[in-house]
Amino acid sequence: MEYLLHILILIGIYTMVSVSLNLIAGYTGLISIAHAAFYGVGAYVAAIMALKLQSPFLANIICAVLLSSLLGALVGIPSLRIRDDYFVIATFAFQVITFSILNNWVSFTGGPMGLPGIPQPTILELEISSHLGFLVLVGMMCALTLWISSRIVRSPFGRVLKAIREDEVFTQAAGKNIAGYKVLVFVIGAGMAAAAGVMYAYYISFIDPTSFTVMESIFILSIVIIGGAGNLWGPVAGAVVLVLLPELLRFIGLPSSVAANLRQMIYGGLLVTFMMWRPKGLLGEYAFHAREVKK
Amino acid sequence: MEQLIANILFSASTIFLVGISFSMIFTTARFFHFAHAAVITSGAYGCFAFSQWLTLPMFVSVALAIAAGTGLGWCLELAVYRPMRRNGASPLILLLASLGLYIVLQNGISMLFGDDTKVISGSAVAPSISILGARITGIQLAVMGFAVAVFFAKVFLVDRTRVGLALRAVADSPELAKVSGIEFDRTMGIAFCFGSFLASTVGLSRAFDVGMTPTMGLPMLLLGVVAVVLGGNGKALGVAIASVLLASFQQIAGWQFGTRWEETTAFLLLLGFLLWRPQGILGKPLRKAEV
């Protein structure tokens, strides 16, 4: 039973983080391998505040979201000047630099040793100490994330995002300031990913930089793609598949290091397979068609 | 100081070789072939497998490893990229597929060989020689020599022969190349072979120099990519200049701030160029949007 709750919590956290990337990559078409950086910064900000300032959960999550949103703007602004393939490389660069800072600024972040002993979250006098309690919290946060995403996607704002994805030039000619939209979507996406990171930090109660590498970014992107980019429920489907599938390996009784490799091979393989035969993913609508290229 | 220069030259040589190997594929196939990092790694582990597991003589192992690495790159093109290209896959889809391929291959290597750093024993610990006050090992010297050889080979042999012209034609205008009878697929295959050949050689040499890990290819590839972007036009001269520039920045930053900041320096340099001089050092300024 505890195990089931654990799986559900992980699915919830990964749903949150991939819903946020779906807004950026799936709806607006800005493929980014920087998402683990936003996720990680959220986790670290909350952890550092909880450990060093003993500040309450709510304050920590708000600060985490704000700081990560700022980082999101920093990543979004170059998207205005750098075109598609090169922009992906730029997000890669951001991701690596962020990881490097988390890993090397030992005095602040604990470096490779990480930050252990993150306390249980306390909301309105209620300390959340059981898996079930945490699941309820994650469930609520997840629902909030989905609601925000849904509201955005069904609004005229969301319509502009999709238009940007399909034809930037037409969208500009339609009078939309695409620069503003691109930066904003990164800000929101980063903020939402940070919230997921905070959940992760409190849940595992120990974080270290190895959870927020380029590989993690690619994993999150895979969830979005395999689940179905540009669809509201795509990330949910993706999170369920990509969290559950490797867990099934446990029951075959492989040594854990091999299982870890196999887990990655599975989602790597799924990524290749889907790209070859069904780029839309399970539920998706966006198949990553060649965008208009600025020459 | 001499040591610093020696380090810079050696580092630049490695970066140059990886950069050229990547650029040959990138300029021809027009997408970021991330799995190239796994090809680099495969050169090293191939040699390990042939020499340690099959106990073949070193020369044979080296040759087979390079052949295997070349073959791996070529297989990826045949089995994955070519069919996708036939289906009209965009560069983005190809990039994502190649990410997946990298993950599969790297983890495969991890599973087969383990994650620990391996060394190719049987190759005597290369004695380091002292040249002009700097210590360089035999393998490092070999790499530098190889880099120079490849540079001249690229400029005088590849670029000016039929093959080189075909590669360039396909790179500049795929549609035109197809029409003018240049065998598109074959040229693509040649690009992948050349690139993978160089890549596995570099991976191999790295293993001889400092050993190998399953993830060694990725940071090497990234530096090569940075050099290609900085260089601007994928040609040997641009990549060479950029490699020296990059290696200098990295080694100096590492010297001043500690080696753990070397990677960050490289990527900050990359971001800087992408933002303020996207055409690189030698590239032509990009034209504005064609509307």
Next chain:
Amino acid sequence: MSVVLDAKGLEKNFDGVRALADFSCSVRHGEILGLIGPNGAGKTTFFNVASGFLAPESGTITFKGSDITRTPPHRITNLGISRTFQNLRLVRQISVLDNVLLSFQQQPGEKLRNVFFDWRRSQKREHENRKVALTLLDETGLAQKADDPAEELSYGQQKLLSLVCCLAAKSDVLLLDEPVAGIAPEMTERILGTIRGLPTKGKTVILIEHNLDAVMQVCDRVIFMDAGAKVSEGTPEEVRNDPNVIETYID
């Protein structure tokens, strides 16, 4: 009738090719100006400069008296100039109706804060815009296809749709790039009919076309361009009979 769009001395070079060579023209309110000339004459380049996608090396463009030479494209649309594209741009994946709705200006729901803090205002405007959009689609015979993805329309219908999008933007000036090129006669008539009715709605039109019959039928005035320069200007009749023009075509 006042001058609404005024271009003076525009210069634009691409890799040594002089796409616009000291090009000037002015358009008066309510007129339909035709821009004709051989391929590569600089007509679309002029549109790109006028709509903000390209900045000229020298020269100015003013719109209702304000300088828009270096204004970005979306701002120019906000100010009241909209355009269509020679290679027909639309958001193909979304519905016909959504393309039109996208083209309305100042929809409060396009501001993020309103999405969450003033949803009602955005919904209300969306509702109003829908009515106008459906009316426009109805007037041009596309109402049946309102919910179909734009990519399912025929080429001619798509061109008509891009015209409707310009109307939805409530622009004062419309720059139409080859609105009837490659279209069957019946649809051509429909599009030309719509264009003809624009001045009565207070709109001004510049159109690029190779179809000289269309130009003769619809335009009040014509400019003939070649190699980036204005070769002839006047009524369609005058330009057609201009010896310079005839010479260029014979070349």
